[in-house]
Amino acid sequence: MLDHSEKRRAMDAGQQAPAYMPGFGNDFETESLPGALPQGQNSPQKCEYGLYAEQLSGSPFTAPRGTNERSWLYRIRPSVRHTGRFKKIDYPCWKTAPHVVEHSMALGQLRWGPLPAPSEELNFLEGIRTMTTAGDALTQAGMAAHAYAFNVDMVDDYFFNADGELLIVPETGAIRVFTELGKMDVAPSEICLVPRGMMFKVIRLGEETVWRGYICENYGAKFTLPDRGPIGANCLANPRDFKTPVAAYEDKETPCRVQVKWCGSFHMVEIGHSPLDVVAWHGNYAPYKYDLKTYSPVGAILFDHPDPSIFTVLTAPSGEEGTANVDFVIFPPRWLVAEHTFRPPWYHRNIMSEFMGLIYGRYDAKEEGFVPGGMSLHNMMLAHGPDFSGFEKASNGELKPVKLDNTMAFMFETRFPQQLTRFAAELETLQDDYIDCWSGLDRKFDGTPGIK
C-alpha cells in the first residue's frame, strides 16, 4: 500500500518531464490553458476562466529598465487567500545573518564531510542546515550557505522566502522544484534558482536513500550573468542555457500549509487549497535552472593560473563595482595546458570569503579529503591552497596537456566574512585534521640559488 506521498510521487513520475523556455532574464509568457493569458494588457476588467490577475514585483517599481523585474500571474485565487492568521514556527537549524554566534571554535580553515543522512523523515525544508551566514538580511546584504539532506516530499507544505532568493545545488538525487510559475526537474550537475518571495515545494525524483545538496540564500541584489569584458559575446554561462519553466498549476482543495521565512523568523498558516494555482503568467521575475555542464570555460592557454573569477556562473552585485555580494563560481572539467606553470590554484589569502562544495569527482587542489557532498570554508584573509600531495604532484609532473575530467566543485564567494553556525562547528563530519594537509610544505630555501 502506497502512502500519500509515495502515491503522489508515482503520479508525478508518470507525468511528462516539465517543459522550459530558454534565456536569461527574458520577458517570458506562458499559459497552461488556452487563452488564459490576457493579450495587450495586464489587468482586464475580468480575466478568462475567472482567474485573478496579480503582480509579483522583484525590484522596486522604479528600478532602471535593466534591473526592473516583475511578473503578472493569472491564478485561481489571489495570493491574499494563501495567507491568513500566521502562527510562529521554528526552524532552529536555519539561521539568518547576523546570527548569534553560539560556539567557541577559534578561527581556522575548515572542512567537513557530507551531511549525515537523516535518521528520521525530513522534507526539503526540514532538512536545511545553515553552515555560515554573512552580512545582514535586514539590510538586504550578504548570504547564508546551507547544506540540505532530506528523504520525504513536501506534499501539502508550501514555502516562500522573503529574505532572499535561493540558489539550489543538488549533489545527490534529482529534485522537482514546483514553483508558482512552473515545475523544474533539477539533477546533480544542474542548479536552480527560486526568486525571493516565490512560493514553491520540493519533491524527490528517482530512487535514492537521501537527497542532498547545497543552497546559497542570497539576501542581496539578484544573481545575474557576469559581464564578459574582452572575452566578447560568447562562452562562460550562455543565456540560452538557462531554462525557465512553462506555467503549471495544482488544483487541489485539501488542507495545505503555507510556511514563510521573513527577516529570519518562520511563520505558518493553514489553508484549504494549494497556493500553486497560477494558470498563466508573463514577465521577467521567474525561476530558472541551468546545467553546469553547459558552462564553456575560458582559461590559461599559455602560462600562469588565472583568478577563479573566470569561472563565475552567476554574480550578485553589492553596489560596489567588482565587489560581489556573492559570486557563484564553478570548477568544471577542462584542459590544463599551461607551460612552465604551477597549474593548480596558487597559495593565497583573499579578502572575500570562500565556501566550497563538491558535486562530483575530485578537486585538483585537494585530491583527498574533499569528497562529493563535503564542504570547506576559507574565510576572509585566511591562508589556503593546494595540499602537500597536490603541491608535490603539480611541482614535479610533466606539463603535457592534461584533461581534468569528472570534476565539478563550486564556490559561494562573498565580500562579507562568513560566521560559522553552532551546527557547523559541532557537525560530526568536521575534519579535525584538515590543516594537516599542508604540514609537509616545509622550508626548502637554503640561501643558495637554483630550483629546489
Ligand SMILES: O=C(O)Cc1cc(O)ccc1O
Ligand atoms: O581556494 C580554492 O580552492 C578556490 C580557488 C581556486 C582557484 O583556482 C583560485 C583561487 C581560489 O580561491
Ligand SMILES: [Fe+2]
Ligand atoms: Fe581560495
